[in-house]
Amino acid sequence: MPETVQRVPRGLGEVLSTFGGVTPHTIEDAIRGALDLLQFYGLTQLQTGFANNAAAAEGTAVSLVLSANAWTILFGVTGNITKTGTVTALRGNVTMNRRTQFDALLFSEELGPFGATETGNAAWGGRLPYPLLMPPGSFVSATPAIIGTDANANVSVFAEFGTLG
Numbered sequence: 001m002p003e004t005v006q007r008v009p010r011g012l013g014e015v016l017s018t019f020g021g022v023t024p025h026t027i028e029d030a031i032r033g034a035l036d037l038l039q040f041y042g043l044t045q046l047q048t049g050f051a052n053n054a055a056a057a058e059g060t061a062v063s064l065v066l067s068a069n070a071w072t073i074l075f076g077v078t079g080n081i082t083k084t085g086t087v088t089a090l091r092g093n094v095t096m097n098r099r100t101q102f103d104a105l106l107f108s109e110e111l112g113p114f115g116a117t118e119t120g121n122a123a124w125g126g127r128l129p130y131p132l133l134m135p136p137g138s139f140v141s142a143t144p145a146i147i148g149t150d151a152n153a154n155v156s157v158f159a160e161f162g163t164l165g
Contacts, residue, residue: 079142089148
């Protein structure tokens with residue numbers, strides 16, 4: 001059984017008075033249903049998306065637009081770089097952009113030992129701690145931030161999202 005609010009935090013009284021003086025218990029019931037229903041609806045419309053650039057240069061983002069004309073809920077995003085035997089350093093970033101001027105970093109990871117060479121797929125990213133509401137035109141990207149030795153790499157981005165439109 002969930003615990004109830006035991007005390008009203010300082011400053012909450014002023015906020016509640018601007019909304020008609022409702023109590024935390026009333027707000028809890030009104031808000032919880034709306035958030036759960038939104039996430040549930042996004043899950044029922046679950047989709048996946050994929051984008052790839054087989055020759056992405058260092059610092060070049062591979063982007064995937066979630067939906068050009070509908071709101072979406074982003075559940076997870078993963079980047080992947082296929083490593084060749086000549087890559088001596090590798091770092092990947094996964095970012096999101098909600099139609100703003102700047103990307104927001106979601107995941108960043110070193111993808112192998114520095115100075116050593118390995119081959120195979122290097123993936124990073126994953127499920128988000130909570131679903132994110134994304135406006136139309138939002139996108140996610142995978143970027144090879146560092147590619148040691150090689151001029152370019154095979155970079156992919158994969159996203160799991162629900163569409164609301």
